[in-house]
Amino acid sequence: MINRALLPAGGGENMLHCTDMTVLERQRARIKWQQEQQQQFQLQQQEISYFTELADVFHQAGFHEGGLSEVVTRSVKPDPGLVDNGWNNDHVGGYGVGLPYNNGLGFELNYGAISRTSSCPPEVVAAVAAATVKGSESVVSDKISSGAGRESSKKRKVDKIQNNSKVVAEEDTRDKRIKGCAEQGESKITEKNNNKNSRNNNTNKNNNSNKENSDETSKDNSKVSEVQKPDYIHVRARRGQATDSHSLAERVRREKISERMKYLQDLVPGCDKITGKAGMLDEIINYVQSLQRQVEFLSMKLAAANPRLDFNVDNLFAKEAFPACSINFPTIGMSSDMTNPAYLQFNPAQQQLLACCGLGMGIDPPDMALKRTTSAPVSIPETFLDSSCFTQTHPPPTWDADLQNLYNVAFDQGRQTSFQTQPFTGDVKLSCLFLSALY
Amino acid sequence: MKRSNRLGTGFQSNEEIRKRNTQRIKTVADRSMARVVGPRKIWSRALLFKLRNRARIQVGLRKRCLVSKKKKVLGKEKKVQVISREPNRADNLRKLVPGGDSMDICSLLEETAHYIKCLATQVKVMQSIADLYST
Numbered sequence: 001m002i003n004r005a006l007l008p009a010g011g012g013e014n015m016l017h018c019t020d021m022t023v024l025e026r027q028r029a030r031i032k033w034q035q036e037q038q039q040q041f042q043l044q045q046q047e048i049s050y051f052t053e054l055a056d057v058f059h060q061a062g063f064h065e066g067g068l069s070e071v072v073t074r075s076v077k078p079d080p081g082l083v084d085n086g087w088n089n090d091h092v093g094g095y096g097v098g099l100p101y102n103n104g105l106g107f108e109l110n111y112g113a114i115s116r117t118s119s120c121p122p123e124v125v126a127a128v129a130a131a132t133v134k135g136s137e138s139v140v141s142d143k144i145s146s147g148a149g150r151e152s153s154k155k156r157k158v159d160k161i162q163n164n165s166k167v168v169a170e171e172d173t174r175d176k177r178i179k180g181c182a183e184q185g186e187s188k189i190t191e192k193n194n195n196k197n198s199r200n201n202n203t204n205k206n207n208n209s210n211k212e213n214s215d216e217t218s219k220d221n222s223k224v225s226e227v228q229k230p231d232y233i234h235v236r237a238r239r240g241q242a243t244d245s246h247s248l249a250e251r252v253r254r255e256k257i258s259e260r261m262k263y264l265q266d267l268v269p270g271c272d273k274i275t276g277k278a279g280m281l282d283e284i285i286n287y288v289q290s291l292q293r294q295v296e297f298l299s300m301k302l303a304a305a306n307p308r309l310d311f312n313v314d315n316l317f318a319k320e321a322f323p324a325c326s327i328n329f330p331t332i333g334m335s336s337d338m339t340n341p342a343y344l345q346f347n348p349a350q351q352q353l354l355a356c357c358g359l360g361m362g363i364d365p366p367d368m369a370l371k372r373t374t375s376a377p378v379s380i381p382e383t384f385l386d387s388s389c390f391t392q393t394h395p396p397p398t399w400d401a402d403l404q405n406l407y408n409v410a411f412d413q414g415r416q417t418s419f420q421t422q423p424f425t426g427d428v429k430l431s432c433l434f435l436s437a438l439y
Numbered sequence: 440m441k442r443s444n445r446l447g448t449g450f451q452s453n454e455e456i457r458k459r460n461t462q463r464i465k466t467v468a469d470r471s472m473a474r475v476v477g478p479r480k481i482w483s484r485a486l487l488f489k490l491r492n493r494a495r496i497q498v499g500l501r502k503r504c505l506v507s508k509k510k511k512v513l514g515k516e517k518k519v520q521v522i523s524r525e526p527n528r529a530d531n532l533r534k535l536v537p538g539g540d541s542m543d544i545c546s547l548l549e550e551t552a553h554y555i556k557c558l559a560t561q562v563k564v565m566q567s568i569a570d571l572y573s574t
Contacts, residue, residue, distance in 0.1 A: 253545065260548035267555055281528050284551060288535045291558040296465055298565040303460035305572040 466490060472561050482550045485538025 237243040241251075261280055265271045268287045274280055451459075470490050476483035529547060533539035536554050539547055 256545055257548065260545065260552065264548060264552050264555075267552055278528055281532060284555075285531050285535060288532070288551070288555060288558070291555065291562060292535070294562045295468060295558065295565065296461070298562065298569055299464035299468060300457075300461045301569050302464050302565065302572065303457050305569065306460070 466493075468561055468565060472557055476553075476557060480550060480553055481542060481546065482537045482539070482554050489537060 237248065241247070257277075261277060264284055265274070265280060268283055271280060271283050274283055469486060473483040473486040473490070478484050478487075527544075529544055532547065532551060533542070536547065536551050539550070542550060
């Protein structure tokens with residue numbers, strides 16, 4: 001984990017602690033080789049503006065990640081005045097704490113990717129870049145960083161030659177790369193500037209073309225990012241690819257689709273070996289069909305197990321009694337044990353009944369981590385997280401009455417069994433609604 | 440599965456009763472699932488809309504004991520816009536995911552992912568309830 005990142009100074013103020021020492025050493029060598037005092041000063045200035053910009057970007061991007069984004073924002077936001085002395089340990093510590101599931105390896109990968117892709121990175125910015133990449137949803141971490149590493153290692157040599165006051169360009173590129181990251185980890189980050197031209201003279205040109213891209217893709221973005229202001233995805237043309245705005249926008253679109261396909265591949269069991277969209281689509285269709293069939297089969301089973309002639313379901317629908325009930329159930333918050341009578345305000349027996357019904361739907365951290373790796377299913381963790389953020393309110397009397405009835409009926413029918421209190425990690429709302437509607 | 444008309448207190452075979460209950464349970468399950476998700480997702484909105492329309496039609500049927508073509512037509516006309524596209528591989532997927540007709544591929548995939556997760560959860564819940572009843 002990065003503890004502190006400082007400006008690269010000729011005076012060796014580097015206090016960058018990174019476990020990836022080879023990268024660091026390489027970096028240091030490079031920096032020494034390229035260093036000039038004026039650059040350093042320029043960098044300082046730019047970093048101040050960069051930090052403020054970053055903070056803005058984070059705010060704008062409106063991370064869906066809830067607490068995660070706040071932690072990152074808090075850690076990124078800090079006073080630009082701290083630049084000279086590096087980060088507070090507190091900030092970085094907080095940042096580190098906020099990402100428990102991002103292991104060091106991924107972090108290093110990112111850091112390596114970013115550092116390798118620019119020839120003269122001030123280490124602070126690189127650290128921040130790595131940090132922000134971490135903070136954002138990192139599709140980046142795996143495939144892209146490795147790809148970038150390979151490609152950029154070639155380019156690095158080229159870049160070493162030409163250099164100097166491209167600091168501005170580099171700031172821009174990193175800027176945009178970070179913004180791209182902030183825009184939920186699309187793969188713009190990967191590529192370094194391939195062309196010498198753009199680095200040397202045509203920063204302006206790049207800016208212009210990027211703006212064009214952003215115009216093209218702004219519609220997409222406004223859908224994707226759910227932000228008030230239109231955010232731009234800055235896209236960099238890869239080496240040997242067309243640079244007009246249409247093809248770039250199409251590339252973004254294609255990458256989004258492939259990103260979502262990847263996520264679906266993880267979601268649908270048994271799709272590891274299938275490559276290609278057509279096969280994946282078929283598998284997905286099959287899986288959805290099988291799930292729907294399972295639901296139908298289970299409902300048949302429940303109907304058979306419950307030979308009551310009087311299903312009063314439709315009346316419940318007509319009354320629309322559900323909305324009031326939907327607020328009251330903490331779900332994931334109760335994962336450890338059923339010891340929250342205050343929350344539920346039910347008697348223990350009812351709790352047990354609920355416990356039995358909302359079973360086996362643990363959402364474990366690895367799963368969440370997976371969800372966060374792609375931009376597409378951002379709302380999925382949100383859904384489950386939301387259900388855990390319920391306020392404690394009084395359940396309306398009707399709900400209480402319903403559940404009392406439910407419980408009594410269940411006992412009356414002689415279904416009294418020894419309830420096993422299983423860990424209650426799932427979506428109680430769903431099961432409670434379901435149960436109440438059954439009666 | 441079409442519901443049979445209930446004319447007054449006519450006798451119904453157990454089979455029909457079970458079918459009807461199955462349908463009801465399934466409706467309940469879908470509806471509760473969609474409610475949990477809320478209006479945040481396209482498919483949940485579409486599903487709630489469909490179920491609500493179906494419920495309205497059924498209520499109307501039961502009251503009048505007549506098949507009212509008008510209502511059905513009205514219900515369908517209220518439905519969302521029709522987007523005509525060239526035949527695509529994802530058409531079957533669109534049919535499966537509620538509200539899939541009016542989505543582009545990108546959001547279709549996203550909605551599918553979310554829908555799959557929720558379906559899996561629903562299956563688990565129902566499975567556990569069924570286990571509860573069977574023991």
